[in-house]
Amino acid sequence: MQNQLNWQPSCSIELLQQRARMLQRIRVFFASRNVLEVETPLLSQASGTDPNLEFFSTIYETPPNRQPLFLQTSPEFAMKRLLAAGSGSIFQICKAFRNGEAGRFHNPEFTMLEWYRVDFDLAQLMDEVESLFETLFDGQLGAPQRVSYQAIFEQFTGLDALNFSWDTYSAFAKKENLHDAIAICGDSHVLWLDFLFSFCVQPNLGHGGLCLVYGYHACQSSLARLNSENPLITERVEVFLNGVELGNGYHELTDAAEQNRRFETEIQLRKTASLPMPTKDERLLAALGSGLPNCAGIAFGLDRILTLLAKKSSISQVLSFDIERA
Amino acid sequence: MAVFSTNEFRAGLKVMLDNDPCAIIENEFVKPGKGQAFNRVKIRNLKTGRVIERTFKSGESLEGADVIDMDMQYLYNDGDYRHFMQPESFEQYQADSKVVGDAALWLKDQDMCTVTLWNDAPLAVTPANFVELEIVETDPGVRGDTSGGGGKPAKLATGAVVRVPLFVAQGEVIKVDTRTGEYISRVKE
Numbered sequence: 395m396q397n398q399l400n401w402q403p404s405c406s407i408e409l410l411q412q413r414a415r416m417l418q419r420i421r422v423f424f425a426s427r428n429v430l431e432v433e434t435p436l437l438s439q440a441s442g443t444d445p446n447l448e449f450f451s452t453i454y455e456t457p458p459n460r461q462p463l464f465l466q467t468s469p470e471f472a473m474k475r476l477l478a479a480g481s482g483s484i485f486q487i488c489k490a491f492r493n494g495e496a497g498r499f500h501n502p503e504f505t506m507l508e509w510y511r512v513d514f515d516l517a518q519l520m521d522e523v524e525s526l527f528e529t530l531f532d533g534q535l536g537a538p539q540r541v542s543y544q545a546i547f548e549q550f551t552g553l554d555a556l557n558f559s560w561d562t563y564s565a566f567a568k569k570e571n572l573h574d575a576i577a578i579c580g581d582s583h584v585l586w587l588d589f590l591f592s593f594c595v596q597p598n599l600g601h602g603g604l605c606l607v608y609g610y611h612a613c614q615s616s617l618a619r620l621n622s623e624n625p626l627i628t629e630r631v632e633v634f635l636n637g638v639e640l641g642n643g644y645h646e647l648t649d650a651a652e653q654n655r656r657f658e659t660e661i662q663l664r665k666t667a668s669l670p671m672p673t674k675d676e677r678l679l680a681a682l683g684s685g686l687p688n689c690a691g692i693a694f695g696l697d698r699i700l701t702l703l704a705k706k707s708s709i710s711q712v713l714s715f716d717i718e719r720a
Numbered sequence: 721m722a723v724f725s726t727n728e729f730r731a732g733l734k735v736m737l738d739n740d741p742c743a744i745i746e747n748e749f750v751k752p753g754k755g756q757a758f759n760r761v762k763i764r765n766l767k768t769g770r771v772i773e774r775t776f777k778s779g780e781s782l783e784g785a786d787v788i789d790m791d792m793q794y795l796y797n798d799g800d801y802r803h804f805m806q807p808e809s810f811e812q813y814q815a816d817s818k819v820v821g822d823a824a825l826w827l828k829d830q831d832m833c834t835v836t837l838w839n840d841a842p843l844a845v846t847p848a849n850f851v852e853l854e855i856v857e858t859d860p861g862v863r864g865d866t867s868g869g870g871g872k873p874a875k876l877a878t879g880a881v882v883r884v885p886l887f888v889a890q891g892e893v894i895k896v897d898t899r900t901g902e903y904i905s906r907v908k909e
Contacts, residue, residue: 444754446751446754446755446756446757447754494727494757494778494779495749495751495757496727496749497748497749497750497751498748498749500749500751572775574774574775574776575775578758578775578776578777584755584756585756587755588752588755588756588758589756589758589775591752591755592750592751592752592755592758593750593758593760593775596752614754614755615754632753639752639753642753642754
């Protein structure tokens, strides 16, 4: 029976080579811009609080103590502590872990590229993202598009993303035969945005060239700062290509007290939803308290980028071993 | 009955949806990086055969449906019901024409077929992929024509009509693919 087991990789050997080339190019790209490559722990004593990101946890046995540790859903907190300690601009290529996420474009363990630029605002970060993709795709992509969340949402749904109205939202859902939306979303603005954006907007984004969507509603961003002119929106950007979400970035929140409030709100949400209880990252809060430099940062799913680079249809076709074979 | 959460929805899983037994065909996980996860699921209603698309919040669950496929022998038609027998237990089941549907076109006495049971009652009948049936009516064969080109309609003992090559004659037994309704070959007795 043993040799009946499928021991073969999920991807071809050629894909392994293409992945290695992609990683090399990313490293050259950031080296040429004097962005320092760093490593931070995958196992941490604290976890994220986002109710939509489920962490893996384990127990560190140091008799007589048993300490819970968490696999990181992203290296964000540790990297911000480096920034607060004076690292300057940094990037990292590492594994990130999200429990329960598996599908065509999801694997619970995946490779992330995350970087932070000191003194960058969101527009400068978007410039750099465009340059990176220009390099990775050898200039084969069409001109990038930058559009606000509100504009793109209105274009594909006719709805106002910033001002929720149950009547107009549910009328749209009925017209589009999305009856499940009404049952699932109820009167939660953020659920409606997630639902309609996922099914009616996102599939249309980034065909031919990169699509950068900025100006997300404040209810959708826990780590971005608020826009100085419109407190309804945050300094957040999402990057799409061929209808696939590739990355998410912020002009980072540096206010420790505000960050703590958002953590507490999310912990309450987790409690209400009976989700596993997180351990708040006090060290991140202390670092923010001592001063995070003004910076912008973004994280990309590298397996998804490779999927599109290699013109494959699912993430498992570019992973050495997807979760089914891990 | 067991309860299945969206992450257990695999092709072939039988669940109850809107009080009808259904089979999962496809399950796509859709999740914005910083938002609610959804599962867009393609489901076949096993009563009506219709395929529908539904969206669930990830983590929601559906009750399993007590649906099993069983190999059975087709016994006879009493006019109102067709009767089937499970060959090991000799247990018999009856199904009306609504349940049997188009499978009736291919069911010959004593042949094996698949009966889908829901709560121990027949829900659907699927004939074997290949069946051998006698031609009861067709135009006279054209002597010497073995090319297989052209063809003519032939009525089978079960009432089904299939296209057969010109050389095939009334009274002969032929093999038919029930999935496409296509003639495969003559069967030498």
